[in-house]
Amino acid sequence: NAGVTQTPKFQVLKTGQSMTLQCAQDMNHEYMSWYRQDPGMGLRLIHYSVGAGITDQGEVPNGYNVSRSTTEDFPLRLLSAAPSQTSVYFCASSYGGRLGYDTQYFGPGTRLTVL
Amino acid sequence: KNQVEQSPQSLIILEGKNCTLQCNYTVSPFSNLRWYKQDTGRGPVSLTIMTFSENTKSNGRYTATLDADTKQSSLHITASQLSDSASYICVVSPDSWGKLQFGAGTQVVVTP
Numbered sequence: 001n002a003g004v005t006q007t008p009k010f011q012v013l014k015t016g017q018s019m020t021l022q023c024a025q026d027m028n029h030e031y032m033s034w035y036r037q038d039p040g041m042g043l044r045l046i047h048y049s050v051g052a053g054i055t056d057q058g059e060v061p062n063g064y065n066v067s068r069s070t071t072e073d074f075p076l077r078l079l080s081a082a083p084s085q086t087s088v089y090f091c092a093s094s095y096g097g098r099l100g101y102d103t104q105y106f107g108p109g110t111r112l113t114v115l
Numbered sequence: 116k117n118q119v120e121q122s123p124q125s126l127i128i129l130e131g132k133n134c135t136l137q138c139n140y141t142v143s144p145f146s147n148l149r150w151y152k153q154d155t156g157r158g159p160v161s162l163t164i165m166t167f168s169e170n171t172k173s174n175g176r177y178t179a180t181l182d183a184d185t186k187q188s189s190l191h192i193t194a195s196q197l198s199d200s201a202s203y204i205c206v207v208s209p210d211s212w213g214k215l216q217f218g219a220g221t222q223v224v225v226t227p
Contacts, residue, residue, distance in 0.1 A: 004158075035217075042117065042204065042217030043159075058214070090158050101147055101166070106158030 001026050006091050006107035013081040013114045021076040021110050023091030031094045031102070032074040033058070034066065036087040037109075043090065049074055081114045088112070118142045119207050119218035127224045128195055136221045138188040138205030149206040150179050150190050153220065159204055162190070195225045 007022045025032065033048035035058075045058030049068040063085060065077040074093075078085060089110045094102040119140045128134045140148070147166045151159035163172045163179040165188075171180045176193045192199055202220040209216070 040219060042119065042219045044217070045215065092158075101164060103161045103164065104149075104159075106160070108158055109156075 003027065004091055004093055004105050004107035006089075006110050008110060009108065010111050011113070013078075013112065015081060015083060015114060017081050019078050019081070021078070021089055021091075021112075023074045023076065023107060024072050025074075025091075025093040025105070026072065027093065027095070027105070028071060029093035029095050029105075030071070031096060032068070033092050034064070034074070034076045035090045035092065036060065036085075037090060038087050046076065046089075078112075083114045086112060086114045117216075117219065119205055119216045121203075121205050121218040121221050123221060124219075125222040125224070127226060130195060130197060130225055130227050132195055134192050134195060134223065136190045136192075136203050136205075136223070138190070138218060140186050140188070140205070140207045140216070140218075142207040142209050142216050144210045145183060145186075146208045146210050148179075148181055148188050149208070149215075150177070150188075151204040151206060153202045153204060155201070162203075192223070195223075197225050197227065199223060200225045 004025045030051045034046040035043040037043050044060050047066040049055045091107040092104045094104045122137045149164045150162045153159040165172050165181045167183045178191045181188045202222050204220045205218040207216045
């Protein structure tokens with residue numbers, strides 16, 4: 001199993017550009033989520049999904065869109081990049097989600113810089 | 116205000132020594148508490164998960180404790196190794212699975 005994969009690993013954007021961060025998992029996990037990690041702060045939830053076709057907002061959803069058309073893939077779209085979105089982005093997945101006891105598996109991260 | 120506070124922010128320990136990291140939380144309701152290890156440039160990796168009814172859980176040289184009454188947890192690292200150099204993150208889960216609360220982490224550096 002590849003686990004959770006993310007692409008690209010690094011990305012530089014100009015203000016106003018759009019892009020999609022890719023996330024895929026091959027463990028047949030229902031629950032997937034996107035976080036951003038900024039220096040001196042804990043990971044913050046952007047969006048999450050409890051299954052194909054179901055998504056919901058997290059703590060910091062503004063400026064980001066998600067969709068979940070398949071169990072395996074959960075892309076994160078930046079609509080119009082801003083310097084405040086410079087961060088490291090992590091995708092995570094777990095088998096279930098209702099009780100929250102399952103182990104989360106994280107991808108390697110995407111380091112995004114917005115100029 | 117962050118509902119999960121970790122201390123110390125960073126620490127340096129000699130290889131072979133023990134150390135203890137602290138986590139205080141105000142998240143309510145409370146479902147479970149997790150500790151993650153994050154190596155530089157990589158995603159977090161789960162070490163332990165404890166429900167409110169568990170007082171302690173071990174994973175090799177890592178032992179986590181939980182006092183749900185005082186809302187405190189600790190992570191003890193025994194006989195530290197150079198590979199233990201990482202950030203250790205405390206995460207608290209309320210009853211809603213999508214709303215995990217992450218601490219800022221404790222940066223541990225193990226020196227020879």
